[in-house]
Every structure is written in structure tokens, then in C-alpha cells.
Amino acid sequence: xxxxxxxxxxxxxxxxxxxxxxTADRLIHAYRLMxxxxxxxxxxxxxxxxQKIFFQMSGAGHEAIGVAAGLALxxxxxxxxxxxRDRALCLALGVKxxxxxxxxxxxxxxxxxxxxxxxxxxxxPALHIVTQSSPTGSQILQAVGCAEGGRxxxxxxxxxxxxxxxxxxxxxxxxxxxxSVDYRQFKQVTFRNDEITYVSLGDGTSSEGEFWExxxxxxxxxxxxxxxxxxxxxxxxxxxxxxxxxGSISRLVSGxxxxxxxxxxGTDPVxxxxxxxxxxxxxxxxxxxxxVHAHVIRPYSHSLSDDERLYxxxxxxxxxxxxxxxxxxxxxxxxxxxxxxxxxxxxxxxVEAELQAAVDLALEALPPAPESIMEFVYSPDxxxxxxxxxxxxxxxxxxxxxxKKPTTKTxxxxxxxxxxxxxxxxxxxxxxxxxVADVSREEYLKRKLVKGKGGVFKLxxxxxxxxxxxxxxxxxxxxxxxxxxxxxxxxRGLKPVVEIQFFDYIWPAxxxxxxxxxxxxxxxxxxxxxxxxxxxxxGGYLTGGAIYHSQCGESIFTHIPGLRVVFPSNALDAxxxxxxxxxxxxxxxxxxxxxxxxxxxxxxxxxxxxxxxPFGKAQIVHPGDNLTVITYGAVVPRAxxxxxxxxxxxxxxxxxxxxxxxxxxxxxxxAASIAKTNRVLVAYEDTLSWGYGAEIAARxxxxxxxxxxxxxxxxxxxDTFVAYQPILEDAILPQPNDLYLAMKELAEx
Ligand SMILES: Cc1ncc(C[n+]2csc(CCOP(=O)(O)OP(=O)(O)O)c2C)c(N)n1
Ligand SMILES: [Mg+2]
Numbered sequence: 001x002x003x004x005x006x007x008x009x010x011x012x013x014x015x016x017x018x019x020x021x022x023t024a025d026r027l028i029h030a031y032r033l034m035x036x037x038x039x040x041x042x043x044x045x046x047x048x049x050x051q052k053i054f055f056q057m058s059g060a061g062h063e064a065i066g067v068a069a070g071l072a073l074x075x076x077x078x079x080x081x082x083x084x085r086d087r088a089l090c091l092a093l094g095v096k097x098x099x100x101x102x103x104x105x106x107x108x109x110x111x112x113x114x115x116x117x118x119x120x121x122x123x124x125p126a127l128h129i130v131t132q133s134s135p136t137g138s139q140i141l142q143a144v145g146c147a148e149g150g151r152x153x154x155x156x157x158x159x160x161x162x163x164x165x166x167x168x169x170x171x172x173x174x175x176x177x178x179x180s181v182d183y184r185q186f187k188q189v190t191f192r193n194d195e196i197t198y199v200s201l202g203d204g205t206s207s208e209g210e211f212w213e214x215x216x217x218x219x220x221x222x223x224x225x226x227x228x229x230x231x232x233x234x235x236x237x238x239x240x241x242x243x244x245x246x247g248s249i250s251r252l253v254s255g256x257x258x259x260x261x262x263x264x265x266g267t268d269p270v271x272x273x274x275x276x277x278x279x280x281x282x283x284x285x286x287x288x289x290x291x292v293h294a295h296v297i298r299p300y301s302h303s304l305s306d307d308e309r310l311y312x313x314x315x316x317x318x319x320x321x322x323x324x325x326x327x328x329x330x331x332x333x334x335x336x337x338x339x340x341x342x343x344x345x346x347x348x349x350x351v352e353a354e355l356q357a358a359v360d361l362a363l364e365a366l367p368p369a370p371e372s373i374m375e376f377v378y379s380p381d382x383x384x385x386x387x388x389x390x391x392x393x394x395x396x397x398x399x400x401x402x403x404k405k406p407t408t409k410t411x412x413x414x415x416x417x418x419x420x421x422x423x424x425x426x427x428x429x430x431x432x433x434x435x436v437a438d439v440s441r442e443e444y445l446k447r448k449l450v451k452g453k454g455g456v457f458k459l460x461x462x463x464x465x466x467x468x469x470x471x472x473x474x475x476x477x478x479x480x481x482x483x484x485x486x487x488x489x490x491x492r493g494l495k496p497v498v499e500i501q502f503f504d505y506i507w508p509a510x511x512x513x514x515x516x517x518x519x520x521x522x523x524x525x526x527x528x529x530x531x532x533x534x535x536x537x538x539g540g541y542l543t544g545g546a547i548y549h550s551q552c553g554e555s556i557f558t559h560i561p562g563l564r565v566v567f568p569s570n571a572l573d574a575x576x577x578x579x580x581x582x583x584x585x586x587x588x589x590x591x592x593x594x595x596x597x598x599x600x601x602x603x604x605x606x607x608x609x610x611x612x613x614p615f616g617k618a619q620i621v622h623p624g625d626n627l628t629v630i631t632y633g634a635v636v637p638r639a640x641x642x643x644x645x646x647x648x649x650x651x652x653x654x655x656x657x658x659x660x661x662x663x664x665x666x667x668x669x670x671a672a673s674i675a676k677t678n679r680v681l682v683a684y685e686d687t688l689s690w691g692y693g694a695e696i697a698a699r700x701x702x703x704x705x706x707x708x709x710x711x712x713x714x715x716x717x718x719d720t721f722v723a724y725q726p727i728l729e730d731a732i733l734p735q736p737n738d739l740y741l742a743m744k745e746l747a748e749x
Pocket of ligand 2: 202203204230231232233234235236
């Protein structure tokens with residue numbers, strides 16, 4: 001065991017000794033927690049074998065470092081992103097074994113997830129243990145965002161207040177809580193000046209790119225995050241030397257500036273506590289992040305589905321067993337005379353009794369009701385499709401006294417204006433992404449040496465200048481980091497409105513969007529939420545955009561429960577929908593067609609700072625009763641052109657529906673129109689097969705079959721990629737003439 005120091009001022013024997021800052025009583029407490037952790041694992045393994053629980057993940061071998069971290073940090077004050085081996089940490093922070101067994105049986109009153117997540121997927125809001133998932137390493141960027149959120153509120157304490165909400169209106173549903181149009185009503189914010197965010201991961205997980213993105217961001221921003229790598233030498237069957245170049249993660253990360261580094265025997269609670277104390281002190285004093293590399297063991301194989309004897313010889317396993325933290329600590333207590341045999345027995349008996357009672361109770365717990373499965377996919381508090389979001393545009397500019405026509409603005413102008421208005425109104429909004437700031441080197445701006453950029457499409461121009469560099473800033477070129485950090489910030493109550501520069505480059509963030517952002521509320525049974533807005537420039541028709549600047553792919557995101565997806569086709573809709581996206585309580589993917597940013601089509605006067613459009617409400621762009629065309633985005637002006645031609649030439653009146661919002665979408669508008677026209681074309685810019693329109697077409701065929709006088713047709717891009725040469729691009733993307741021909745054929749059917 002590590003250093004045993006005697007405080008010279010204390011003279012009353014054994015109990016006065018300090019073990020790297022731990023008193024004897026604290027050591028006994030630490031042993032109780034470690035022993036409890038191991039025995040919870042043993043009980044769970046038994047329960048799994050008896051088929052009373054359905055999965056087991058052990059924290060065996062990681063108990064000492066976990067307890068050390070738990071004792072050095074403060075629950076409900078600091079923030080925690082622990083991974084599945086952190087049972088001992090959670091116990092040290094105050095989670096009860098009973099809570100853990102409830103998750104094992106999948107009980108309705110499992111406080112982590114209400115039966116939705118596997119055991120060892122921790123989530124305890126009161127303790128600030130943030131809901132965890134299964135993808136290795138996806139918690140790390142969120143931990144960075146969490147620390148950024150805490151720091152932001154220290155610098156902007158007024159932002160943490162909950163404003164009077166003028167939009168608070170009575171719900172139409174009897175007995176339902178009042179409806180609100182401001183997410184802040186439901187986001188209590190707490191923060192501390194010297195708080196720390198803890199995040200842990202395994203040695204194998206340090207190979208994930210997100211780990212490096214997080215280390216870089218924490219280092220750049222000098223954030224108070226403790227990264228704890230629990231190195232048990234294996235990632236399932238892959239040993240550390242086949243995983244990490246040179247076999248030591250400490251060596252690889254040692255060049256990151258602003259960090260405090262510790263490498264420690266994580267099976268030794270005294271040494272581990274000492275390491276954590278130093279890390280905590282460094283972070284609390286605001287010097288920057290810390291990195292604790294703890295060498296631990298994994299005595300119970302990776303999981304119950306793994307038998308490590310298949311890839312680890314006995315001799316190697318026996319060497320590990322010599323370092324078992326539970327037996328080592330027990331021997332240490334005996335050797336130091338802190339506890340005798342009787343004391344150890346007594347402690348272990350007490351733990352066994354507690355666990356028995358907890359298991360008995362958990363086995364009686366009721367399972368969740370099947371009817372509850374749709375709860376908390378979205379916010380239960382704010383419905384962005386509700387009438388509260390239906391406001392009229394202010395016609396200020398249209399009543400210009402000189403009788404001149406009002407100045408109209410492009411979609412780019414109105415998105416910029418909406419961001420500006422909302423940032424003025426809500427200090428919780430932060431804007432970041434690649435190149436979104438006016439200029440990273442602030443002094444150039446202050447000295448008026450440059451004008452500033454504000455995004456490659458200039459949509460965020462002037463925002464940094466007006467609101468400051470801590471509200472509008474450039475992130476490193478790392479899309480997962482943009483979404484992951486935003487998710488952590490939103491968990492703390494901020495409203496990040498982040499930009500992914502091109503939809504084509506959203507894919508590195510896919511894990512964060514699919515497995516984190518959209519599922520956090522549901523998997524934590526409404527314990528946590530993260531209503532981030534992701535703005536991104538999408539689509540083709542660019543003449544030269546080619547494969548990697550023209551992609552669509554919205555159906556991949558509308559396929560994700562928990563994520564709202566909107567896709568405006570004109571300036572006014574962009575303003576109204578963006579405001580709804582910002583004020584609502586769900587994560588939103590806001591798709592901005594780059595071809596429409598500065599098009600003359602769809603320009604509109606500035607609609608004022610309160611203009612909103614509810615989600616799920618389509619717009620009839622062109623009324624008609626012969627044929628329905630359902631579309632959105634850049635196909636809207638093309639379909640309109642085709643419809644006008646058809647009317648001119650053939651007298652066919654097309655009802656053109658712009659969906660505007662893709663999830664939710666306006667089924668009622670579709671059904672009402674088809675009931676009238678009996679013919680329908682679904683048109684979209686993305687590739688035809690498996691595209692967004694396929695779902696719409698399927699639902700029409702299913703529910704409106706008896707209303708149809710013709711087959712449901714689709715016009716979309718060819719099932720290939722968007723090519724560079726304009727002749728090819730034209731052939732690939734749906735053109736007005738393709739739409740015209742399909743409309744004509746359907747009308748004549
Ligand atoms: C992104 C992702 N890839 C693969 C897996 C499957 N998986 C679960 S745990 C694990 C090994 C993790 O090893 P390590 O980080 O060393 O943690 P340990 O389990 O050893 O504590 C793998 C490959 C996963 N959960 N997530
Ligand atoms: Mg490992």
C-alpha cells in the first residue's frame with residue numbers, strides 16, 4: 001500500500017494516522033463501500049444465473065479507484081459522467097444497492113431509467129450523476145460541455161434565472177399543466193464557482209476519436225474536468241499493447257498543455273485517494289483539467305457473456321488476483337490494526353444483511369407499464385406543434401409611411417436576424433461551430449482591423465461582435481465535439497444553437513445525435529434533457545457542389561425518435577421555425593437549404609422578434625383540386641414552376657403542399673388535400689429509394705387507399721451521388737421538367 005503518514009500533531013495512536021489524507025474511520029468507510037460494490041456484483045451475477053435479472057456488468061477490480069474518486073469529489077455539487085465499471089464510485093456518491101438492483105430487474109421505480117436501460121447505466125439527477133449509455137466514450141465530450149456550462153453560468157449568473165414567461169397559457173387538455181413557449185420554465189440551473197466534472201473510461205475506450213477531441217477541448221479551454229482512465233489492461237479480449245501505441249495512455253497524452261497528470265495503482269485506495277485529491281485541488285483552483293491514469297484489474301471477465309480464460313492464461317490471471325483491491329484493503333486494515341478479524345466479520349455481515357434486504361425488496365418491485373413506452377420521447381412540458389407557437393408576423397415594415405414596398409430579406413438575412421433577436425432575449429443561448437465567429441483573434445475585432453466572417457455562409461455574421469466571444473465562438477474542426485459538447489451544455493440548462501458547416505459533414509456527429517442527443521430524455525425517464533438546436537446547410541442544385549457539398553439525407557434523421565427535424569423553403573418560414581426550435585424543449589435538426597439562402601424566391605419582410613411557426617404545420621403554397629403535390633425544401637420552388645406551367649398549359653390545378661417540418665409532419669393537411677384531389681405526387685431532393693417521401697407514400701397507401709384514383713407516385717433524385725459536372729447534376733437531381741411530366745401523367749391517369 002502507498003505511503004502511511006502520521007500527523008505529528010496527533011498523538012492518540014492508530015486512529016490519528018493519516019493515509020494520504022484519509023483517516024482510519026474514512027478507510028473503514030472506504031472498505032465498506034468497496035466490499036459492498038463487490039458483493040452487489042456477486043449478487044447480480046447470481047440473480048442473472050437465476051434469470052431474475054437480464055444483464056450484468058461488473059465493477060470488480062475497479063473498486064479502489066472508484067471509492068477514492070467518490071470520496072475526493074462532492075455529490076450534488078460536482079458533476080459525474082461515470083462508465084459502467086463505476087459501481088463503487090456511485091456507491092461512494094450515495095447511490096444505494098437497492099437502486100442498483102431495481103435497475104437490474106428493470107423496475108418501474110428504477111431511479112436511473114424506469115426499466116429502460118441495462119444495469120450499470122447510471123443516472124441520478126440529485127447526485128449530478130448524468131445518464132449514461134453503452135457506446136464506449138460518448139460520455140466524454142458531454143462531460144466537457146457540462147464543465148463549459150458550469151463555467152458559463154458563473155460568468156452569466158443572470159442567465160440561470162427562470163424568466164417570467166409571457167407565453168404561459170392554459171392547456172386545451174383538461175387537467176394538463178399550463179403550456180409554455182419557453183424551455184427555461186423547465187430547466188432549473190445550478191452551478192458552483194469551483195465545481196468539477198468527473199468522467200471515466202476504460203483503456204480501450206481511449207482509442208475512440210471522441211476521447212481525443214474531448215482532451216483537446218478541455219486543454220484548449222482549461223476546463224475543470226477530471227479524466228479518469230481505468231486501465232484494466234484489456235478491452236474485452238484486446239490487450240492494451242494492441243490497443244494503445246506504446247502500451248501507455250499516460251505517455252500519449254503527456255503533451256497536452258494545461259493538464260495535471262497522475263498515474264497510480266488504482267487497486268490501492270490510499271494511493272488512489274492521494275492522486276485524486278491532487279487532481280481535485282488542481283481543478284478546483286481553476287488551473288485546468290486533470291488526467292488520472294489508474295491501473296486496475298478485471299477479475300470477472302469482461303461481462304457474463306465473456307470467458308477470459310479463452311485469451312488469458314492462468315498465470316496472468318493469478319498475477320492480477322494478487323492485486324485484488326478488496327482483499328488487499330482488507331489485509332491492509334488488519335495489518336495497520338485499523339480493524340481486527342472481528343471488525344471485518346462484523347462489517348461484512350452488516351453489508352450482507354443490507355444486500356439481502358435490498359434484493360428481496362427489488363424482486364418485489366413492479367415492472368413498468370407497456371403503455372408508458374412513448375413517454376418522454378419528447379418533452380412532456382412543451383409541445384412545439386401547439387397553437388402557442390402560432391404567432392402572426394409583425395407587419396412593421398410593410399406599413400412604411402412613404403407607401404413604398406416593404407424591404408424584403410433573404411433566408412440568410414432572416415436566420416441571422418432571428419439568432420440576433422433570440423440571443424438578445426435569452427442569455428442562455430450560445431452559438432458555436434466551425435468558422436461561426438466573426439474572428440477568433442478578438443483583438444482584431446476590437447481594434448476594428450477586420451470586418452469578421454460569421455460562418456462560411458455568413459449566417460452568424462456580427463453575432464460575436466454584438467454578444468461577445470463567450471457566447472459566439474469557433475470550435476475545433478470536430479463535428480462529434482460540436483454536438484457532444486452542446487449536449488453536455490444543454491444538460492446543464494444552456495441552449496446551444498450550434499452549426500454543422502455542411503450536412504455532408506454531419507456524419508462524425510452521428511453517434512452523438514443518434515445515441516445521445518435524441519435519447520437522453522427517454523433513457524433517463526425524463527431525469528435529464530438536452531434541447532440543442534443543430535443548424536446545418538443542406539442540399540444541392542449548386543452547379544459544382546459535387547458529391548460532398550450537395551447531400552440530402554433528412555430521412556436518416558427523421559428515422560430517429562426524439563429528434564425534431566425541420567426544413568424551411570423560404571425566408572419567413574426559416575425565421576418562424578428557427579424561433580420555435582430555439583424556444584422549444586426538444587433537440588432540433590434545423591436544415592437550411594444553401595441554394596435557398598439568397599434566392600429571390602421566398603424573400604420576406606422582417607417578421608419581428610416574436611414570430612413563430614408551430615412544427616408539424618404544412619403550408620399550402622398553391623391551392624388546387626386536381627392533384628396534390630407534397631414536398632419541401634428546394635423542390636418547393638421547382639414544383640411551383642411545374643404546377644404553374646401545368647395549369648397554364650393543361651388547366652390542371654395542383655395543390656402544392658410545403659411540409660416545412662418533417663418530424664412532426666402535417667398528416668392532416670395531406671389527408672385533407674388528397675380527399676379533395678384523389679391524386680398525389682410526393683417529391684423530394686434526396687435519392688428516391690428509402691427516402692423521406694417513401695414513408696409519406698406508404699402511409700398514404702395504407703390510410704387513404706380508398707380516396708385514391710391513381711397510384712401514389714414519387715419524383716426524387718436518382719439513386720446515385722450528386723456529380724460535379726452540371727450536366728450530370730441536372731440529370732441526377734429532380735428538375736422542374738421531371739416534376740411537370742410526373743404531374744401531367746398523374747393528372748391524366
Ligand atoms: C462504440 C462502441 N464500440 C464497441 C462497443 C462494444 N464494447 C463494449 S465494452 C468494450 C470494451 C471496452 O474496453 P475498455 O474501454 O478497456 O473498458 P473495460 O470494459 O475494460 O473497463 C467494447 C468493445 C461499444 N459498447 N461501443
Ligand atoms: Mg479495459
